[in-house]
Amino acid sequence: MENIWYPFKHDPKEAYQAHFHKILATSKAVQIIHQYKDYGCKIGAMVHMTPIYARSTEIRDVQAAYYADLFHVRMYLDPYLKGEFPTEFIDELKKHDCMFNYYDGDLENIQNNQIDVLGVDYYFPIRVKARESEFDKSAFHPEYYYETWVMPERKFNSDRGWEIYEEAIIDIGMRIKNDYGNIPWFVSENGIGIEGENRFRNKYGRIDDDYRIEFLKEHLKNTLRVKEMGSNCFGYLVWSFVDNLSARNAFKNRYGLLELDLETYERRPKKSLYWFKQITDAGEIE
Structure with missing residues (x-):
């Protein structure tokens, strides 16, 4: 979705379609591997599970963190570990005209084939605040609901x-x-x-x-x-x-x-x- 990555374009509908296919492909891999459960075979997925922290307990900041978490964390963890996409996530994709397409049976496959183990890639937290400026991207991005916030007293890696x-x-x-x-x-x-x-x-x-x-x-x-x-x-x-x-x-x-x-x-x-x-x-x- 980010145009800093190949193929360097910002197309949310195509991006969420790719996210969906990644989750669906994982469920199909789980389905195959689980045939061999009696042999001790297990399968999992690795995710960038970056915790989201609100700038404050003020309701608009908390709401900003909720949406950031919905798009950055729950989008993957809910289907991988609960077998379904968050209802709010689907509603948001439809609202912003970037809902992914799927065939009959795809959602049932995800529901019935959840991973056995989770790998967590963690490097840094995401801190957010309520938007204080107008959202200026031409196409949808989760930042429609929040802005990143830099905590003044943080420890940080100055090179990155x-x-x-x-x-x-x-x-x-x-x-x-x-x-x-x-x-x-x-x-x-x-x-x-x-x-x-x-x-x-x-x-x-x-x-x-x-x-x-x-x-x-x-x-x-x-x-x-x-x-x-x-x-x-x-x-x-x-x-x-x-x-x-x-x-x-x-x-x-x-x-x-x-x-x-x-x-x-x-x-x-x-x-x-x-x-x-x-x-x-x-x-x-x-």
Whole structure:
């Protein structure tokens, strides 16, 4: 839907049709895999479950957060985990003339084939406020109902501009527990991208990425904490093991525990890799 992604156009009707097909395709994959349940086969999906926070408790801000959550979170979680799209979501698509098309049996397929496990990609929260300016896009976008809000006292990654809010892991886990049947879930992506990591290279040639260690430590602590609170979380994966290619920014921002030299293709451990090995070997975070 965003014109920053290939094919670089803003067409909400086509975008929501693609979203629907992704959810339908997942349900068909679940249907196939569940034939082998007796063999222990399970199937899941990964989502960018970004928590939505309202600027204030004022009713217009809360309403803005409601709609942001409807389009960014419930659009996927409800069909994946409850087998149906939110009624309000369908009403909004019809209202704005971007309702997806479907065949007889498609919605029943989604209803009858829900995933067994959920992967959550989390990097930053979304904070919103009620619109204070006129919506100026020519076609519908969820921002019709809200504007993004930057919390002044936030922690943030200055290279990406993203807020750092590790406590969101708690909110994610408790929502899965309380609203979605406490399905087994895991953190499928979590990490911090930094541009120009050469500035953190020590005299021995290693990148001392203490900022990454701090980021991962705090998010992992909250993952363990929400598990102790009864949320059915069973794992945590770092994004990423090695510096990787981004669809938008190539190798501009580095996420890896392992450095990739683009000229020699050499892989070199960063400080964070040694730290991560230490805590996994010990089975605890200091």
